[in-house]
Amino acid sequence: MDETRTSVMNTLHGTTSRRRFLRQAGAAVAAPAVLAATPRQARTAPARSAQETVELEYWWPISATGADYDNMVALIDTFQEQNPNIRVNAQTVSFEQLENRVTVAAQGGNLPDVVWSLPETIPTYQRMGILADLTEQWDAWDEKDGLYEQTVTAITFGDQILGGMPHYLGIRAYQYHADQFAEAGVETPPETWDDLVAAGLQLKELGIPGFGFCGQSVRQPQEVIVFFWQNDLDIAVPAGEGTFRNTWTDNPEELTRATEVFQFYYDLMHTHGIVPREAASWGYTELDTNLAQGTIASAVDGAWMVGYEDENPESMADIAFAAIPYKRTPATFLEVAYQVTFADSPHPAEAWEFLKFIGGREAQSTPAYVNRSVRSDVAAEGKWTEPFMALVPQGRTWPQIALGQISQHMIDAFQGVLLEQSTPEEAATMLSEQVNAALADQGQA
Known part of the structure; x- marks a missing residue:
């Protein structure tokens, strides 16, 4: 499971209270549709129409116990009310299982109409030849220009739009404890790597670790790729x-x-x-917990940290935000999730109607998406929204490669350095060679 899965699922499965998040974020600038938010079964209610309905098979990673379940089901109900001839049959499939399920379904010739997807799985589907060519529909869609440019990268192949619609945007920022910084005499958040070191040394004098990172887990590659981008490199x-x-x-x-x-x-x-040296073994849970409790003064993290405020109201009260300190070029990591449809969908027109609804301004302005919208014409106010959205212009996403082996190679390379088993130059050389070997193995070299 990669970090897009982690943060999306934290949002959907209880780490963050959506209602609480929205109270803090404030009302959307773009007026949202008013949706009911009542518990429902995992299968959405049938469209109420006297005419014959088309049933879209839809795989999503949302369970009925998820914190955002009501909002997402209400959104589907709105779509069905606006399209009474379309019924959305939503089936819960975990992110861990989605790619394998799609692969097996493709081999058996029984793909669903729409699935949630992550950017690193889209190149795999593209090489399999199963993505729908949406270029004509995309060109005719009058709301496409409202999407952030970076969110369309993963589905753009040459002059074609293949497969999907961006629907979720997660952004990383530098988060720091302002009171700890003030106590240490650090007047402003660090802008560069050198500034981060200088601030950290001042905090160290007070016995406070100035920074933390993930040495392990699915988030580690997403953290370190930012620092490569900031030094004008890519994986x-x-x-x-x-x-x-x-x-x-x-x-x-x-x-x-x-x-x-x-x-x-x-x-x-x-x-x-x-x-701290123990950060070499930290995953995302350890990093987030240490930042929330104030045992480290700063970290690169996401807006899901709002979910820690209930249990840590005092230590989280001074959390402030800035751009991630950089070396040569400012950069941050954008998590983008997609809704994807396939060339063999039995209902291509209806699938496209669903995709463009999900990516449109109305749906993106609802509680399901307002604080993570992929659209520049949708905004929400509040401490846990505005500082992140301000960083979109410097945001980047993974190149169009499958990341399975490569992510683990990145973790291993940094582990070698942190555990003093290899020099930085040895690690850089080894990782470069391993990435190229992995690209060759998966037919992308």
Whole structure:
């Protein structure tokens, strides 16, 4: 499970109270539709229509016990009311199972009409040849220009739009305890890597670890890719004809910059002692908990941290936000989730109606999406929304590669440095070679 799954599922399955989130975020600037929010069964209510209905098979990762279940089902009910000839048959499939279920269904010729998807699974579906070509429908859709440009990247292949509609946007920011910073004499949040080190050393004098990160778990690659982007690198770049390559070992200057990222992590933990050594084994739960409890002064984290306020009201009271400190170029990580339809859908027209409804301004302005909207013409106010949305212009997403092996290689490479089993340059070289081997294995080299 990758971190998009983690944060989406934290939002949907109880880490964050949606109603509480929306009280803090405030009303949407774009007026939302008024939806009922009453408990329902996992299968949505039938469309009320005298005419014959079309049933869309829809796989989503939402269970009836999820915190956002009512909002999402209410949204589907609204769609059905507006399209009385379409019934949405929603089946819960966990994120861990979705890609495998889609692969098996494709082999058996019985794909559903629509599924939730993540950007790293879309290249796999594209290579399988199962994504619907939505280029004509996309060109004719009058609401497409309201989408953030970065959210369309994963479904754009040349001049084609294949498969999907972005519907969820998660953004990372630098979160810090303002009271701890003030006590240490740090007047402003750090803007650069050097500033982060300087602030951390001041906090260290008070016995407070200045920063924390994930050494393990699905979030670790999403954290470190930002620092590569900030040093004008990527984990893989297009190499022509749909292939990709990691070019660090092809270019000595790039290898130097990649080494700098590993050295930065090593220095934060070992040279400067700003990051606790136990962070080498932290996953996202440990990082979030330590930030919420104030045992570390800062971290790169997401808006889901609002869910920790109930249990940590005092220690979370001083949380403030800034852009992630950078080396050369400001950057942050954008999580984007998609609704995807397939070339063999028995109901292509109805599937497209559902997709464009979900990605449209009306649906994106409802409680289901208002604080995570993929649209620039939808906004919500509040402490846990505005600082994140302000960072969209510097946001980036993964290149169009399958990440399964590569994510683990990234974790292992940084583990080697943090545990002092390899030098930063050795780790950068090894990771470059492993990425290219993985790309070759999955037919993307």
